[in-house]
Amino acid sequence: APLxxxxxxxxxxxxxxxxxxxxxxxxxxxxxxWTILRPAIVYGPGDKTGL
Incomplete structure (x- = not known):
């Protein structure tokens, strides 16, 4: 389930x-x-691990 x-x-x-x-x-x-950022998944060209 989504968090x-x-x-x-x-x-x-x-x-x-x-x-x-x-x-x-x-x-x-x-x-x-303060600000806390929790990106779910960061990806881009050439990325093989999701972060």
């Missing part, structure tokens, strides 16, 4: 877990304005 923005993150790779930890750490910094 929604308010779904709980459940990363399963080391990189995904690290990215989530960084997001959580940024949210703790007072007065820091």
């Amino acid at each position: 929604k923005e308010d779904d709980t993150a459940d990363p399963w790779t080391y990189v995904a877990k690290h990215k989530l930890q960084v997001e959580q750490d940024l949210k703790k910094i007072p007065d820091l304005k």
Whole structure:
């Protein structure tokens, strides 16, 4: 099923877990304005892995 923005993150790779930890750490910094982008798949000419 498609995910929604308010779904709980459940990363399963080391990189995904690290990215989530960084997001959580940024949210703790007072007065820091931040934007988190989570592109589903990024691809282009010659790409063989999806990112």
